[in-house]
Amino acid sequence: MASIEVREDTCVGCGVCVPACPFGAISMEEGLAAIGDGCTLCGACESSCPYGAIIIRTEDAGKADIARYSGIMVLAEQRDGVVDHSTLELLGEATRLASADEGPVSVVLLTSDPMDWPARLISHGADVVYLGLDPALSHFRTEPFSKIAEKIIREKRPAVVLAAATTTGRDLMPRIAKNLNTGLTADCTELAIDPETGGLLQTRPAFGGNILATIVCSDTRPQMATVRPRVMKAMEPDAGRKGRVENLDLSPDDLVSRTEVLQWSPLEEGEVDITEAEVIVSGGRGVKSPENFSMLEELASLLDGSVGASRAAVDAGWIPYPHQVGQTGKTVQPKIYLACGISGAVQHRVGMQSADRILAVNKDESAPIFEFCDQGYVADLFEVIPLVIREVRRRRS
Amino acid sequence: MRIVVAVKQVPDTSEVRIDEERGTLIREGVPSILNPFDEYALEEAMRWRDELGGSVTVVTMGPPQAEAVLREAVSMGADDALLLSDRAFAGADTWATSHTLARAVVKMGDVDVVMTGKQAIDGDTAQTGPGIAASLDWPQITFVGRVRELTQDSITAERYVEGGCEVIRSSLPVVITVLKDANTPRLPSLRGKMKARKMEIPVWGMHDLGLSPDEVGLDGSPTRVVRIMTPETSACGEIHRGEPGELAKLIADYLLGKEGE
Ligand SMILES: Cc1cc2nc3c(=O)[nH]c(=O)nc-3n(C[C@H](O)[C@H](O)[C@H](O)COP(=O)(O)OP(=O)(O)OC[C@H]3O[C@@H](n4cnc5c(N)ncnc54)[C@H](O)[C@@H]3O)c2cc1C
Numbered sequence: 234m235a236s237i238e239v240r241e242d243t244c245v246g247c248g249v250c251v252p253a254c255p256f257g258a259i260s261m262e263e264g265l266a267a268i269g270d271g272c273t274l275c276g277a278c279e280s281s282c283p284y285g286a287i288i289i290r291t292e293d294a295g296k297a298d299i300a301r302y303s304g305i306m307v308l309a310e311q312r313d314g315v316v317d318h319s320t321l322e323l324l325g326e327a328t329r330l331a332s333a334d335e336g337p338v339s340v341v342l343l344t345s346d347p348m349d350w351p352a353r354l355i356s357h358g359a360d361v362v363y364l365g366l367d368p369a370l371s372h373f374r375t376e377p378f379s380k381i382a383e384k385i386i387r388e389k390r391p392a393v394v395l396a397a398a399t400t401t402g403r404d405l406m407p408r409i410a411k412n413l414n415t416g417l418t419a420d421c422t423e424l425a426i427d428p429e430t431g432g433l434l435q436t437r438p439a440f441g442g443n444i445l446a447t448i449v450c451s452d453t454r455p456q457m458a459t460v461r462p463r464v465m466k467a468m469e470p471d472a473g474r475k476g477r478v479e480n481l482d483l484s485p486d487d488l489v490s491r492t493e494v495l496q497w498s499p500l501e502e503g504e505v506d507i508t509e510a511e512v513i514v515s516g517g518r519g520v521k522s523p524e525n526f527s528m529l530e531e532l533a534s535l536l537d538g539s540v541g542a543s544r545a546a547v548d549a550g551w552i553p554y555p556h557q558v559g560q561t562g563k564t565v566q567p568k569i570y571l572a573c574g575i576s577g578a579v580q581h582r583v584g585m586q587s588a589d590r591i592l593a594v595n596k597d598e599s600a601p602i603f604e605f606c607d608q609g610y611v612a613d614l615f616e617v618i619p620l621v622i623r624e625v626r627r628r629r630s
Numbered sequence: 631m632r633i634v635v636a637v638k639q640v641p642d643t644s645e646v647r648i649d650e651e652r653g654t655l656i657r658e659g660v661p662s663i664l665n666p667f668d669e670y671a672l673e674e675a676m677r678w679r680d681e682l683g684g685s686v687t688v689v690t691m692g693p694p695q696a697e698a699v700l701r702e703a704v705s706m707g708a709d710d711a712l713l714l715s716d717r718a719f720a721g722a723d724t725w726a727t728s729h730t731l732a733r734a735v736v737k738m739g740d741v742d743v744v745m746t747g748k749q750a751i752d753g754d755t756a757q758t759g760p761g762i763a764a765s766l767d768w769p770q771i772t773f774v775g776r777v778r779e780l781t782q783d784s785i786t787a788e789r790y791v792e793g794g795c796e797v798i799r800s801s802l803p804v805v806i807t808v809l810k811d812a813n814t815p816r817l818p819s820l821r822g823k824m825k826a827r828k829m830e831i832p833v834w835g836m837h838d839l840g841l842s843p844d845e846v847g848l849d850g851s852p853t854r855v856v857r858i859m860t861p862e863t864s865a866c867g868e869i870h871r872g873e874p875g876e877l878a879k880l881i882a883d884y885l886l887g888k889e890g891e
């Protein structure tokens with residue numbers, strides 16, 4: 234059984250580990266660190282100790298034969314045959330990581346209609362495209378997609394498997410990882426290869442974005458991660474890139490599913506998905522009423538953008554939940570995010586901090602949002618926003 | 631209809647503060663709460679129990695003090711509670727957590743539906759639900775915004791995904807993960823609170839579940855945290871003050887791309 238130990242001869246009682254513990258489980262007793270009941274063996278203290286005095290011991294369950302695994306495999310995501318942009322981002326990231334690894338960059342595309350995607354995936358960085366073609370694969374379904382992916386992973390033994398941290402990737406990957414008895418890191422925002430071990434360093438926000446944790450999967454393979462969309466960059470497509478397409482043999486058994494998709498209703502026109510918007514005008518508690526949100530809608534539509542909101546505005550019932558940005562809402566990455574009457578609480582911030590530009594209108598000079606926006610305007614939104622609308626109209630006409 | 635809801639005790643991350651100088655989390659005085667997302671799973675389970683009969687069992691894997699969230703769930707209307715607690719469970723990642731929870735579901739027997747929250751606010755992984763489904767080899771429906779219908783042998787649910795909504799039907803037994811959109815959780819009742827106070831909550835450990843040390847806790851976890859950092863706070867750009875009219879012009883400049891290109 235795993236255990237944690239403070240080496241009494243090495244611990245100097247400096248106390249660095251006490252605040253490092255996310256669970257508040259460490260106290261100083263008689264000049265030494267003492268580990269309390271709240272300990273979850275998360276390892277934060279072990280890495281914080283400047284003296285190496287805290288040691289977590291695990292029982293080695295026998296390592297997988299790591300040397301037999303190589304290359305990076307991306308699980309593609311498609312809807313109506315069109316491959317999602319996040320897949321191209323993963324291929325871009327995979328080619329960057331692959332320079333530290335000899336194995337191929339491969340992509341698994343399961344679809345009923347490949348269109349010209351196999352070639353395009355190659356031009357975006359894939360060396361091999363594993364293509365599974367069947368009418369039953371037109372729409373994502375957990376069971377056939379995970380069964381086929383598991384089979385190909387077992388056979389091809391990639392060292393790393395990546396999928397987007399979309400509702401599809403986050404449905405599929407935990408199932409595959411559990412069945413393959415390997416580790417999975419959710420919603421990564423940074424990936425790197427450890428130069429010493431060759432392992433994948435997977436970094437992700439946790440604790441509501443308060444911390445960034447780096448996670449490794451050292452003893453099992455493949456190392457699996459879902460990656461937050463719009464964080465990695467796709468490569469410039471190169472039509473001259475060489476690659477090959479391998480068709481998968483699918484058996485009827487692979488396609489069996491206990492769930493069926495009865496209906497698919499895309500969002501209606503106008504009901505824009507804020508995760509795809511290039512401009513977001515967002516409102517918080519400072520907007521004060523549902524009627525006032527129409528002002529933000531007006532500005533957003535002038536800019537071909539969408540309206541976002543803080544949880545405070547959603548909870549007040551001024552705007553429906555699909556507009557909520559943040560930890561319990563959506564993660565957005567527009568070119569411009571204009572926050573109106575939003576204080577910038579950490580749970581809101583984690584959903585919008587990867588916007589290219591953050592603009593904030595707030596009448597309170599000490600609002601936290603002014604600590605991380607690109608352009609801050611100390612003003613009453615009810616005075617400024619109508620003038621912005623007028624100004625934009627004037628210049629457009 | 632027997633529904634099991636997996637709930638988790640989490641630190642209230644909105645209360646976590648950062649020690650700017652040392653760049654560490656200040657955990658002192660941060661309360662432990664029932665994971666907010668799990669309230670929606672619990673409410674959904676109770677609504678269907680109220681309609682169809684049967685029972686709702688809440689289960690958590692955690693240290694002894696995690697019992698508090700089970701009592702909270704009972705005060706809201708859950709029928710039974712089960713605590714999975716063992717020193718050997720410490721340090722579990724989502725693989726080991728879902729493995730342990732799934733084993734408890736098997737041991738409970740005759741479970742029709744397992745419901746979990748969309749994600750836990752400490753780890754934010756959303757992996758435990760699908761992990762349980764994989765361990766049990768049950769179908770799963772994740773990100774459920776509405777359960778349309780639940781019968782003795784099937785479930786129809788709306789799955790909210792990027793760009794739209796899927797309506798999915800599955801046979802039972804099934805694992806579903808529930809979104810905030812599904813319902814409005816009820817508050818604890820007086821009767822529930824009394825029941826919660828008196829209830830004896832059984833505790834199952836590793837041996838009760840027939841698990842071995844290498845499949846639970848840290849030893850059973852393929853992943854390991856090697857480093858924790860606080861995100862750098864990117865310094866703010868410019869702050870503008872002045873006449874609303876002037877500020878509006880600056881904002882319009884920026885929005886229309888005259889600047890910052
Ligand atoms: C588990 C958990 C999850 C959460 N998830 C989310 C999430 O996903 N998204 C989210 O947003 N929040 C989330 N929160 C809530 C978050 O902690 C904050 O409470 C919330 O973001 C605050 O919203 P706000 O900025 O609109 O309101 P406030 O914090 O009340 O800020 C309102 C701001 O408006 C300014 N203001 C008022 N009037 C005017 C005016 N006339 N002109 C200009 N400025 C004005 C004020 O100065 C103030 O800064 C979560 C909390 C918890 C505990």
Ligand SMILES: Nc1ncnc2c1ncn2[C@@H]1O[C@H](COP(=O)(O)O)[C@@H](O)[C@H]1O
Pocket residue numbers: 635636637638665667668671689690691692724727731745746747748749750751753754755756757758759
């Ligand atoms: N230790 C645990 N005990 C019981 N349920 C859990 C535990 N960890 C996670 N869950 C459930 O799984 C969901 C997703 O958690 P996570 O995968 O950690 O984001 C939570 O909302 C809970 O319903």
